[in-house]
Amino acid sequence: MRNFLAVILACLPAAGAGLAVAAQQAESPARIFIDGGMLIDGSGSEPEENPGILIEGERIRSLSSDAASEPGTEVISADGKWVLPGLFDLHVHVTFMLDGPRRLDDDIVNAIRSERFLERYQEIGVTTVRDVGAREWIGYSLKRTQRAGLMGGARYYTSGPIITVTGGHGSEFQPLHPPLWAVEADGPWELRERVREAIKLEADLIKVAPFLTQEEMAAVVDEAHIYHLRVTAHIGGTHDLDKQSGRIAVEAGVDSTEHMYPYGGPDVIKAMVEKGIYVIPTLGFHLRELNDEYAANAEKQSAGWLSENLGHTYETMMAQFREMKAAGVRFAVGTDSNVKDLETIDKLYLQELQAFRTAGMNNGEIIQAATLRAAEAMGLDDELGSITAGKRADLILLSADPLQDISALVYPELVIQDGKVVCCGQRR
Ligand SMILES: [Zn+2]
Known part of the structure; x- marks a missing residue:
């Protein structure tokens, strides 16, 4: 019985800490920063170099090249790549x-x-x-x-x-x-x-x-x-x-x-x-x-x-x-x-x-x-279809310029949907 109680007591602080971490995560959603790259944002406007895309939770929070420094942000390098909407x-x-x-x-x-x-x-x-x-x-x-x-x-x-x-x-x-x-x-x-x-x-x-x-x-x-x-x-x-x-x-x-x-x-x-x-x-x-x-x-x-x-x-x-x-x-x-x-x-x-x-x-x-x-x-253009602050974070990273070669579009290196990397590296 004593051992059993000890196990329970030993577990309590850890469980408490786990809850605290979970609560913290709920308060601050995951952040991904896309660093570098050439943005083709879906709107038909000219490509933009190094737009600095900050994703927070399921959405694009901002486009600004200095957002990377926020603590707890995962940085994905897009150097030499093209970034487009899903x-x-x-x-x-x-x-x-x-x-x-x-x-x-x-x-x-x-x-x-x-x-x-x-x-x-x-x-x-x-x-x-x-x-x-x-x-x-x-x-x-x-x-x-x-x-x-x-x-x-x-x-x-x-x-x-x-x-x-x-x-x-x-x-x-x-x-x-x-x-x-x-x-x-x-x-x-x-x-x-x-x-x-x-x-x-x-x-x-x-x-x-x-x-x-x-x-x-x-x-x-x-x-x-x-x-x-x-x-x-x-x-x-x-x-x-x-x-x-x-x-x-x-x-x-x-x-x-x-x-x-x-x-x-x-x-x-x-x-x-x-x-x-x-x-x-x-x-x-x-x-x-x-x-x-x-x-x-x-x-x-x-x-x-x-x-x-x-x-x-x-x-x-x-x-x-x-x-x-x-x-x-x-x-x-x-x-x-x-x-x-x-x-x-x-x-x-x-x-x-x-x-x-x-x-x-x-x-x-x-x-x-x-x-x-x-x-x-x-009828979803308020939510999807372009890389715009506030919209859902659906993005693809390409290794070749689709404006030069349209076939580059369908072979992405990385796919993010609703702010999560879903392809083609390790699934999360
Ligand atoms: Zn049909």
């Missing part, structure tokens, strides 16, 4: 297995693999992803798990399943077990109900896919906006009505649009500029499609069918991108990745950036599309 991918499907062994697609395997996918994103410097079509409840569960601090990876936002009409886009993947990828509804009030369900399940945005009528699309946008949720619309597709989907979505006032199928002409593009609608062109997806990568899944996704029936070719796609850019449309980066891209997401992301370049953007504009423009498109 990147975005606004069109992902981390839960979606387009093709592959079905036995590897039950809910548990799917969720575990999705977490790995989000970690892979961090490894290429992408710290925020927007999932615009997630399987059943899994997208919502991933988000809740991550927000509760139980799961890592790039910051995950989700629309949950796509909202469409009966037989609309997204439902072709679920002939036997609806709803898997898309929830189907018809008429304005049924569609409003689907939007309300998504809101109840804590969707971050609404993803809608054609072919909705004007009345139906207006109902979706109106309902989502009542709850301050953004709507992004898949444009184009293989149904006759899909050809009108650009015009219908823009008329209804969606917040952003996905893909680069024909939108409907100059008056639609003009209206997009006036309404400030962002475009996630997914050029890399179209390159794959026009290369007949998906033709085995559906005849209507062959390059020949798309050209003949939708007037969608490489040339028309690039011409429309240039027309939009010249008109003042704002673009953001999205890859349309799915499970098969998990290990090669660096190449897919880079393909998207290179396609932007081929279409006429310079590297500075591409970096903006991958950072601040993307944050704006999500």
Whole structure:
């Protein structure tokens, strides 16, 4: 008994000291100072040498080269490196297995693999992803798990399943077990109900896919906006009505649009500029499609069918991108990745950036599309998208200049998300 008491007593001061340390840590969050380096801050302004970025807790506290001397600050040298905001991918499907062994697609395997996918994103410097079509409840569960601090990876936002009409886009993947990828509804009030369900399940945005009528699309946008949720619309597709989907979505006032199928002409593009609608062109997806990568899944996704029936070719796609850019449309980066891209997401992301370049953007504009423009498109630019005092501390350190070589973007030396080093050295 005496020994037992002695052990307890011996432990007490140590435990007390431990509590004191914990309390102290709670009062003063971890500080990291990025010393040196060339800042490309995401806003499109000129690069700045040695900005002196002080991170405190989860946020950027200040940009000032003399902040390093504050006690308890960890200094990371960025000499000879480039510092940028964490990147975005606004069109992902981390839960979606387009093709592959079905036995590897039950809910548990799917969720575990999705977490790995989000970690892979961090490894290429992408710290925020927007999932615009997630399987059943899994997208919502991933988000809740991550927000509760139980799961890592790039910051995950989700629309949950796509909202469409009966037989609309997204439902072709679920002939036997609806709803898997898309929830189907018809008429304005049924569609409003689907939007309300998504809101109840804590969707971050609404993803809608054609072919909705004007009345139906207006109902979706109106309902989502009542709850301050953004709507992004898949444009184009293989149904006759899909050809009108650009015009219908823009008329209804969606917040952003996905893909680069024909939108409907100059008056639609003009209206997009006036309404400030962002475009996630997914050029890399179209390159794959026009290369007949998906033709085995559906005849209507062959390059020949798309050209003949939708007037969608490489040339028309690039011409429309240039027309939009010249008109003042704002673009953001999205890859349309799915499970098969998990290990090669660096190449897919880079393909998207290179396609932007081929279409006429310079590297500075591409970096903006991958950072601040993307944050704006999500309505998160108060919090993310640039290296600005007060914003969340998502940063990447590169060993080469991305203004010279855009491929430098996806091979970061160091990734910081919410003020923590998450890649590529020792995880903390
Ligand atoms: Zn997609």
